[in-house]
Amino acid sequence: MGDGSIERTAAGLTSFRRYTWWTVPGMTVCVLVVFVGAWLLDGDVPLWARAPAAVALAVEMWASVVLLSRRLALLPSTDVPPEAPLGRLIAAVGAGVVLAVFPLALHDYGLWPVAPALVVAIVATYLPPRRRRALIAGAVVLALLPGGVVSLLEGDGELAYAALFPAGLVAFTAWVTLGPLWAWDTARRLDEARRLEAELAVREERLRFAADLHDIQGHHLQVIALKSELAARLVDVDPARAAVELKEIRQLSADALSDTRAVVQGYRRTSLDDEIGNATRVLAAADIDARMTLDPAAVAAGLTDSARHLLGLVMREATTNVLRHSRAGHAEVDYRIADGSARLRVSNDGAEDRPGASDGTGLRTLAERLEAAGGELTWKRDGPLFVVTAALPTRPLQSPNPADGAAR
Structure with missing residues (x-):
């Protein structure tokens, strides 16, 4: 492989990484700002829920960007999964719980699973394939319960929506998050293989x-x-x-x-x-x-x-x-x-x-x-x-x- 080909490949990989960054961490922040931010600005939301939710939103955005950006910098192996920063991961989980509890307490069945779904997807990116599938499957099943239980207790007649929408949102969020990351990992492996091939050709x-x-x-x-x-x-x-x-x-x-x-x-x-x-x-x-x-x-x-x-x-x-x-x-x-x-x-x-x-x-x-x-x-x-x-x-x-x- 010539120097020109290597340079063009490196430039293409940089552009692809930039695109993946805007697709995954960028879209994560956009979703949180559009949906949770709009909920915080809603006049019907009581003040006692806005203040902690606003803090949790800031923490969730910060932790999500840091975790996903770090994940983009890693090339995981199927045998040795990348190590996630534990402190930031705990912060993301805690903020996700807060952003789920307050909307659910106000019977907002469409908003409460947004932050937890993002947290599940982020954690899944740091796991090997088998454990990743188990986490997503378990999260989809568990997502049926909170909204379904609240709807049954309130008797508001929205049981199907309260149970099924969160489960579908968790699955969809994992899909749109893991897909671009998988493509990025594949591109990086191919790039490393090309570089290795070029080095071997020179040595031969x-x-x-x-x-x-x-x-x-x-x-x-x-x-x-x-x-x-x-x-x-x-x-x-x-x-x-x-x-x-x-x-x-x-x-x-x-x-x-x-x-x-x-x-x-x-x-x-x-x-x-x-x-x-x-x-x-x-x-x-x-x-x-x-x-x-x-x-x-x-x-x-x-x-x-x-x-x-x-x-x-x-x-x-x-x-x-x-x-x-x-x-x-x-x-x-x-x-x-x-x-x-x-x-x-x-x-x-x-x-x-x-x-x-x-x-x-x-x-x-x-x-x-x-x-x-x-x-x-x-x-x-x-x-x-x-x-x-x-x-x-x-x-x-x-x-x-x-x-x-x-x-x-």
Whole structure:
């Protein structure tokens, strides 16, 4: 994800948060002011009810805005619910009780459930889903009782309205409050997932670059060291041959520099054909008798670039292992099509006895990549004989991008 996309996403998330704030805390305050405030200004409401109700209204608005704003700043988990400020929660509950008792005492069946319904919705936002549903269901059932009981005692004939309207209001308030908060939580989770994806993409690219650079530099430096040692031995006994080796060292150094620049620019890609040809020259320079058996059908096989890249990496890693971890006198490379797979087999007769001498992280990393591409990579040592075998299907496969990483 580019910086521009991240900035646009952040701007969109800020706008959505602003919209959610006005939708939830803002509408909560509006409802309290419009309905409870209008009730307080009604001349029929006695003074003994107005004063405590006005104080309770101010406390309820303050506590509601603080609690809902804090809830917007949190990203709850289904397992660990966010922690609500206990003091403000108690203040909201107490104010809600006051704003319910006075209207109910005056038989205002439509107003008394407004504040309690808002309090139930606010408390529900801080609970995990199961407890949230239980709270709302319980509140809906309990909302049937206060108005219904008062109506029955007064005998005013409004039992249905007094019982059912508060229950419906509690359910509706919870729905319109929790819905926008759920959408906000989802948007925040998606935003965090996008940011994590961007960070992982950057890390994967860094690992790919580091792996390619290590692979290229390690291979070239190993060959340069080998030829330098050979030139040092020949400088007295065969100056002409030593001069040839020094020229090749110079060319290898230039190739290493060119390959390093290509990796930085993202243009270089290993291919099997190039690596087989390179292995022939390098092994011959190391006085290793290398025999290449290439099946014409395998050479002409319609392998994807990804498959050729992976097999090229195997060829390079196997060659480097021969030079670095063995005292081989003979090596064999066999590449052919068998059982619908392109099979590459590289063996040498000089495996050292040191544990793990040929079993490096490069082969293990390549094995994981070939397995992801539908193939396999195996290696084994039998006495001095060490064999690396790679196989990839010849049919096109959905395989990982070969630039995602390289053997290390």
